[in-house]
Amino acid sequence: xxxxxxxxxxxxxxxxxxxxxxxxxxxxxxxxxxxxxxxxxxxxxxxxxxxxxxxxxxxxxxxxxxxxxxxxxxxxxxxxxxxxxxxxxxxxxxxxxxxxxxxxxxxxxxxxxxxxxxxxxxxxxxxxxxxxxxxxxxxxxxxxxxxxxxxxxxxxxxxxxxxxxxxxxxxxxxxxxxxxxxxxxxxxxxxxxx
Numbered sequence: 001x002x003x004x005x006x007x008x009x010x011x012x013x014x015x016x017x018x019x020x021x022x023x024x025x026x027x028x029x030x031x032x033x034x035x036x037x038x039x040x041x042x043x044x045x046x047x048x049x050x051x052x053x054x055x056x057x058x059x060x061x062x063x064x065x066x067x068x069x070x071x072x073x074x075x076x077x078x079x080x081x082x083x084x085x086x087x088x089x090x091x092x093x094x095x096x097x098x099x100x101x102x103x104x105x106x107x108x109x110x111x112x113x114x115x116x117x118x119x120x121x122x123x124x125x126x127x128x129x130x131x132x133x134x135x136x137x138x139x140x141x142x143x144x145x146x147x148x149x150x151x152x153x154x155x156x157x158x159x160x161x162x163x164x165x166x167x168x169x170x171x172x173x174x175x176x177x178x179x180x181x182x183x184x185x186x187x188x189x190x191x192x193x194x
Contacts, residue, residue: 024162127152
């Protein structure tokens, strides 16, 4: 092979940090923003989450920094969770899911009560239940990753009382996992640019 550039240096490459595997973790909400839902019917609350205890402490930031170092600034922060508030006309499960996730935050933070001020969620502890997400990649082949599926109470996580979630299987071919529901430009600190 003819050299294509000068200054070649053989280097050992290190493996990338991996997303946390399915399971329950104690975490903290480190950033909060609102944005339009995918169908533009309402505002949703987007939360930046980081694991704060155990073997995977700080893992979402590690993954982000690894990807940023390898691929540049055009990478997404993977530790996000979207809360979709119920509006009249929604199916009842939308309300149950919204209220259930916020109940977990309230139970994990004695004295805190949801008052429709999403900014007060920043800094709150919460348990997260991570599930497998199976989807069809842009190349048409099946792919898998993990994502935060729902909140749990911190006590339930610490006491091992959380049930494993079923895998999420996406049917839309050609879509990349979590392609639109992640925050951009998050650094390894807890500052979020919004």
